[in-house]
Amino acid sequence: xxxxxxxxxxxxxxxxxxxxxxxxxxxxxxxxxxxxxxxxxxxxxxxxxxxxxxxxxxxxxxxxxxxxxxxxxxxxxxxxxxxxxxxxxxxxxxxxxxxxxxxxxxxxxxxxxxxxxxxxxxxxxxxxxxxxxxxxxxxxxxxxxxxxxxxxxxxxxxxxxxxxxxxxxxxxxxxxxxxxxxxxxxxxxxxxxxxxxxxxxxxxxxxxxxxxxxxxxxxxxxxxxxxxxxxxxxxxxxxxxxxxxxxxxxxxxxxxxxxxxxxxxxxxxxxxxxxxxxxxxxxxxxxxxxxxxxxxxxxxxxxxxxxxxxxxxxxxxxxxxxxxxxxxxxxxxxxxxxxxxxxxxxxxxxxxxxxxxxxxxxxxxxxxxxxxxxxxxxxxxxxxxxxxxxxxxxxxxxxxxxxx
Numbered sequence: 503x504x505x506x507x508x509x510x511x512x513x514x515x516x517x518x519x520x521x522x523x524x525x526x527x528x529x530x531x532x533x534x535x536x537x538x539x540x541x542x543x544x545x546x547x548x549x550x551x552x553x554x555x556x557x558x559x560x561x562x563x564x565x566x567x568x569x570x571x572x573x574x575x576x577x578x579x580x581x582x583x584x585x586x587x588x589x590x591x592x593x594x595x596x597x598x599x600x601x602x603x604x605x606x607x608x609x610x611x612x613x614x615x616x617x618x619x620x621x622x623x624x625x626x627x628x629x630x631x632x633x634x635x636x637x638x639x640x641x642x643x644x645x646x647x648x649x650x651x652x653x654x655x656x657x658x659x660x661x662x663x664x665x666x667x668x669x670x671x672x673x674x675x676x677x678x679x680x681x682x683x684x685x686x687x688x689x690x691x692x693x694x695x696x697x698x699x700x701x702x703x704x705x706x707x708x709x710x711x712x713x714x715x716x717x718x719x720x721x722x723x724x725x726x727x728x729x730x731x732x733x734x735x736x737x738x739x740x741x742x743x744x745x746x747x748x749x750x751x752x753x754x755x756x757x758x759x760x761x762x763x764x765x766x767x768x769x770x771x772x773x774x775x776x777x778x779x780x781x782x783x784x785x786x787x788x789x790x791x792x793x794x795x796x797x798x799x800x801x802x803x804x805x806x807x808x809x810x811x812x813x814x815x816x817x818x819x820x821x822x823x824x825x826x827x828x829x830x831x832x833x834x835x836x837x838x839x840x841x842x843x844x845x846x847x848x849x850x851x852x853x854x855x856x857x858x859x860x861x862x863x864x865x866x867x868x869x870x871x872x873x874x875x876x877x878x879x880x881x882x883x884x885x886x887x888x889x890x891x892x893x894x895x896x897x898x899x900x901x902x903x904x905x906x
Contacts, residue, residue, distance in 0.1 A: 505772070508727065510764040512783040514812055514841045516726040519786035521802040522565045523838065526790045531562060531569035532576075537583050537596065539565060544724045544736070545593040546574075547799045548586070550686045551821065553833045553850045554858070555890050557799040558594065563889055564794050564838075570889075579682035585697070586680040586688075587673075590738040590804065597701070602720075604703040605713040606739045607676030614671055626667035633668045634677065634692070642681055642691040645669055676703060714740045718748040726782070727763055727775040732808060749774050766814035793878040794838045795847065795886055803836060815843035815866065829906060830864060837863075839878070844869045849883075856893040858883065860901050867905040 508516070518524045522542055529535065539562065540546055549557035555571075562569045574594070578584040584594040587603055588610070595603075618626060629649070637643055649665025662670075669690055672678040679696040680688045693702060721736035722728055728736075734745035752758045752774075759777050762770045776782070796803060798819045803809050810816050817836055820828040831848035838844070845865040851858050860883070865871040883895050 506759070506761045506780060507770070508761055508763045508775075508780065508783055510766055510768075510812070511841070512780075512786075513727070513763050515786040515788070516779070516783040517812060518789055518802070518841060520724055520726045521800075523794075523802060524787045524789045527565055527567055527792075527794065529566055529568070531566035532573045533581070536562070536566075536569070536573055536577050540584065540594065541596045541598075542724075543801050544720065545589050545595045545801075547589070547801075547804070548592045548594060549797075549799055551833055554795075554835070554886065555851075556686075557797040560795070560797040561800055563886075564796055564800070567885055567889070575682070582696070588738070590735065591799075597697075599720075600697060600701045601703075602713055602716050603739075604676070605708045605710055606737075607674070607703065608708045609739065611671075611675035614674055618667060618671070626664040626671060629665045629668035630672060633665055633672065637678070637690065637692055642689045643669075644684065644687045644689050646687070710744070714744050714748055718745055718752070722758065722774065722776070727761060727773040727779060729771075729773055732805065733774075735805065765811040771811065789841050791840045791878075793844070793875070793882045795882055796836045796838050798833065798835065800836070809843075813843045814868075817843075817846070831862065837879070839875070842866075842869075844875070845871070847879075851890055851892060853892070858887045858890070858892050858895045860895065860897045862898065862901055862903050864903045865905050869905075871902060 515524065522539060531539070543561075546558045546561050551557070554560070555563070558574065559569070559571045562574065578586070578594055583597050585597055585600055585603075586592065586594050587606065589595070615627075633648055636648055640647075645662075645666040648669065649663040669678065673680060673688075673690055677693060678690045679693045681691045681696055682689055717737050717740050718733045721733045725732060725736065730746040730749045731742050733749070734740045734742045740748070749758065753760070756777070758774045759779075760772055761775045761779060763773050764770055798817070803817060806817055815836065819833070820830060821832060825832070830846060833850075834846045834848045836843055836846050843866065845863055847860060847864075848862040849858060849860045863871075863879075869875075880895075887893075887895055
């Protein structure tokens with residue numbers, strides 16, 4: 503049987519459209535308009551690194567240049583239109599999705615009890631009631647407000663005392679809700695005081711089947727086409743086995759079909775997609791020919807292997823790589839132009855000097871870096887400069903590098 507085939511150009515067009523990168527970056531970015539964008543993406547990953555702008559802010563700015571950081575803070579903390587939890591990492595998620603996180607709370611409770619015991623986070627379970635009572639009596643807390651006399655347990659990135667571990671566990675398992683951040687430090691409150699009652703889980707074990715159905719459908723709608731493993735990884739709640747079973751059942755019902763997707767190197771890979779996928783790809787708008795700086799944690803790049811197959815763009819963040827072993831730099835930003843990833847740029851905001859400094863740019867091997875591209879890059883960097891509130895841009899003496 504010959505499967506429908508989605509050629510690479512069309513696959514990229516559909517993928518970019520589903521990630522809100524196909525239309526011209528414009529439009530309002532406050533309140534319900536911002537909420538609609540986040541709903542379309544599914545979630546926005548949070549990250550504390552701020553070499554230029556934090557990941558969540560750059561993700562939203564790259565799609566809506568009118569966006570400002572206070573817009574997200576207001577929508578999250580004041581409007582309570584978002585909640586914070588985990589997908590593949592910490593993220594803000596539309597509040598309407600909250601009922602579909604009950605299964606995640608249940609599974610995280612089981613997983614983290616076992617994992618943290620194995621990691622010898624001794625004593626955190628004994629602090630549950632103490633932490634809950636403290637919040638009940640004194641109101642929202644950060645980790646610095648509890649366990650002040652407790653000994654911390656050092657473990658690489660972890661340096662948590664038992665009450666801090668208890669806070670994280672109670673949040674991940676649903677008893678607490680993060681209500682916002684101060685200086686990127688989470689503040690927790692009782693879920694019953696934050697989340698509307700009709701959204702909250704009851705005391706019964708969660709029925710996995712309807713949640714898995716929602717997770718897989720929602721992931722496929724945002725990816726356009728996907729393997730069962732990619733569907734499972736999108737929200738990172740369903741297992742690959744569960745996603746594979748869902749695909750089999752959905753295909754049997756005629757809700758999805760198998761197709762072949764052409765990769766950037768011409769190879770073919772089987773995916774699942776909606777029956778109208780070819781029409782959806784054909785009607786996707788052509789992306790604007792401007793250059794855009796993307797966050798390393800942009801939803802379009804979250805799955806590094808998928809991005810490499812579709813765009814031929816090999817990208818790995820090197821934050822955790824020792825400096826002498828880095829290929830590019832600590833925190834290097836991918837550059838999107840039209841429907842291509844054309845290079846990566848190493849830059850940093852020096853706020854004490856009111857300057858955005860470009861240290862290096864590496865075009866991709868198949869890209870000729872012309873004067874016209876430099877002008878488009880300068881226009882984009884000027885937009886970024888204004889977004890982060892700096893006065894000038896400075897290019898290093900050898901900023902344009904040979905492809906690697």
